[in-house]
Amino acid sequence: MGFLEQFVHNGRALLGHRSKAILLSGAACFGAVLLVQRVNSRREQKKRILEAQRRREKSFQVAERALLEYKQSHPMTNALYILSLSLSELTKQLQESALSPEEVFYTYLEKTLDVHQKLNCCTEIILDSFEQLKTIGSCKRGILYGVPLSLKENLLLKNHDSSCGVVKYLNQPADDDCVLVKVLKEQGAIPFVRTNFPQALLNYDCSNPIYGQTLNPHNLQKTAGGSSGGEAALIGAGGSVIGIGTDIGGSARIPASFCAICGFKPTAGRLSSKGCKSIFRGQKTVLSTPGPMARDVDSLALFMKAEICEQMVFLDPTTPLLPFDEGLYQSRNSLRIGYFDCIEQTPTSPSMTRGVQEVKALLEQAGHTLVPFTPVRILDMAELMSKGALADGGATFLQQLEGSPVDPVLHAQVAMYRLPICLRKVLAFILKPFVSFPSIMLIYHSFRSAAGVWKLHASIEVIFMRFSVSQWRRLNLDVVLCPIIGPAFNFCYCGKLMSMVPHSMTYNLLNFCAGVVPVSTVTEEDERNLCHLDKGGWFNRVLKKAITGGVGLPVAVQCVALPWHDELCLRFMKEVEELVKKARKDEGANANGKVYLIYDFH
Incomplete structure (x- = not known):
């Protein structure tokens, strides 16, 4: 090799080594930049979370000082009496001036602060409520004059x-x-506290990285349920007489079941959803709706009467001017009631099955007609719910x-949504013979055309007609009695048991x-009967782990009516x-806990 050729060869080799060094240096710098960005992002996360936690703590401190000042000048001798009143009784006392808005407000504020210390159910005390209390006056305007109430945190509140x-x-x-909230304020109510929820609102546990885990008021080792879990825990422990939750798959009904209160999901559109925040804006297949939560049914009905008014329609013209039918709610005519105590291929706890059977017997003794009812195509509905609620394959959920x-209660869900579509389909195919609904949950996929969405909605229309018009009309039913998810789960099991959601989400899909x-x-016998779940599939065994240790926890039933028959459902x-x-009264104190209405919180 000549001198020139050797020079060129050596030059190329040197350049090659330098290029590799440059590439390696560039890659190292790029990695360092990513690492710095990640560290800075986590610092920013922690900073914003700490700021939110400090704001919450400050609101509690301001409330405690205001409460102390009030108690120093106004001895609170009526606290137990006030807390024992139902919403109907409370509004009557306020209207007749037997109680003042101030003593009611501070009584519930004191109880809320005490409950929150035990359950971690509140996200903030609404400090504006102190100003509203000062200006409420003595005009006694509105159905809910002087009533303090609680709000789930996703309901928009000015400056919050x-x-x-x-x-x-x-x-x-x-x-x-x-x-x-605007309508409630016009009706004289005073929103005074906001309550906790699961991260991103798509889980029926109640924990998030900002405000932490909410505990069940009847067993601190259990979840309060979700997504309106903070509401249910606060009301269930006596810290609020009436509150608002939201419900897209059981989000008000499941925590009501877990915490021994009443929860109501109206027909979507009956109450305004304007200003109810969702991380899935634009998703219309499975409809979300706000709804009241309280200790008794009359309170739910009174809330509906307060909200359903001309002002609500004026503020949100998408809601119908359909006055509350008091006559239908007060009617005591005999009903023709369909019933079922389990859903095909969906696990149901022994206590919930028993609850339906016992209520069925009571209804028959009262002269109502009970008719066996088999829900049609539940697994088909489960598939449609899955495809509709997460039609983008969970992409929006992950983006949010x-x-x-990511909160621990979401780990199972997030892991599933992060799987590639092809892998989900393979897993769904493998799992389908063993666990039908969970396998369906794995095949979320994005629709590639508008035609796919139209086909989905057409399928929902077909099932709606078969479920309601054909089956309900053929059996001439007024309402249906059925189970709800429960009793309250141990922590971190809700995300693993999405197979349970057909119990509640079916009625969101069908509206x-x-x-x-x-x-x-829950009785000792119910607990022993959990052994039957060992004979089922993997998800049955997970359910057993989720509900073990539930003796004494509340058992609830679900009441269902056709769309726009809200008053009939409440009746x-x-x-x-x-x-x-x-x-319960006839059986005396009922030491065995067989029949149950409401806990004595006070």
């Missing part, structure tokens, strides 16, 4: 965040109140969580109205409540 447990929504205060630490009423408590719930109350 609605984070939904997602860091990116912190430090984004709302410009205005949601429609429901970007920049947020039926539905409510939950507590009727019993049915009231019937169940009254019959259980009568049976």
Whole structure:
């Protein structure tokens, strides 16, 4: 090799080594930049979360000082009496000036602060409520004059965040109140506290990285349920007489079941959803709706009467001017009731099956007609629910969580949504013979055309007609009695048991109205009967682990009616409540806990 050739060869070799060094250096720099960005992002996350936690703590401190000042000048001798009143009784006392708004407000504020210390159910005390209390006056305007009430955190409140447990929504205060809150204020109510929820609102546990885990008021080793779990825990422990939750798959009914209160999902559209924040804006296949939560059914009905008014329609013209039918709610005519105590291929706990059977017997004794009812195509509905609620394969859900630490209650869900579509289909195929509904949950996929969405909605219309018009009309049913998810789960099992959601989410898909009423408590026999779940599949065994240790926890039933028959559904719930109350009274104190209405919180 000549000198020139050797020179060129050596030059190329040197350049090659330098190129590799440059590439390696560039890759190292790029990695370092990514690492720095990740570290900075986590620092920013922690900073924003700490700021939100400090704001919450400050609101509690301000409330405690205000409470102390009030108690120093106004001895609170009526606290136990006030807390024992139902909403109907409380409004009557306020209207007649037997109680003042101030003593009611501070009584519930004191109880809420005490309950929160035990259950971690609140996200903040609404400090604006102190100003509203000062200006409420003595005009006694509105159905709910002087009533303090609680709100789930995703209901927009002017100058307050609605984070939904997602860091990116912190430090984004709302410009205005949601429609429901505006109407409530016009009706004289005083929103005074906001309550906790699961991260991103798509789980029926109640924990998020900002405000932590909410505990069940009847067993601190159990979850309060979700997504309206903070509401259920607060009301269930006596810290609020009435509150608002939201429900897209049982989000008000499941925590009501877990915490021994009444929860109601109206027909979507009956109450305004304007200003109810969701991380899935634009998703219309499975409809979400706000709904009341309280200790008794009359309170739910009174809330509906207060909200369904001309002002709500004026503020949100998409809601119908359909006055509350008091005559239908108060009717006590005999009903023709369909019933079932389990769903095909979906696990149901022994206590919930028993609850339905006992209520069925009480209804028959009262002169109602009970007709066996088999829900049609539940697994088909489960598939449609899955495809509709997460038609993008979970992409939006994951995007909303970007920049947020993922809460442990979501780990199972997030892991599933992160799987590639091809792998999900393979797993669904493998699992389908063994666990039908969970295998369906794995095949979420994005629709590639509008035609796919139209086909989905057409399938829902077909099932709606078969479920309601054909079956309900053929049996001439007024309402249906059925189980709800329960009793309360141990922590971190809700995300693993999405196979349970057909118990509640079916009625969101079909847009039926539905409510939950507590009727019993878990017995020792129920606990022993959990051994039957060992004979089922893997998900049955997971359910057993989730509900083990539930003796004494509330047992509830679900009452369902056709769309726009909200008053009939509430009337049915009231019937169940009254019959259980009568049976409890007839059996005396009922030491065995067989028949149950409501815990004595005070």
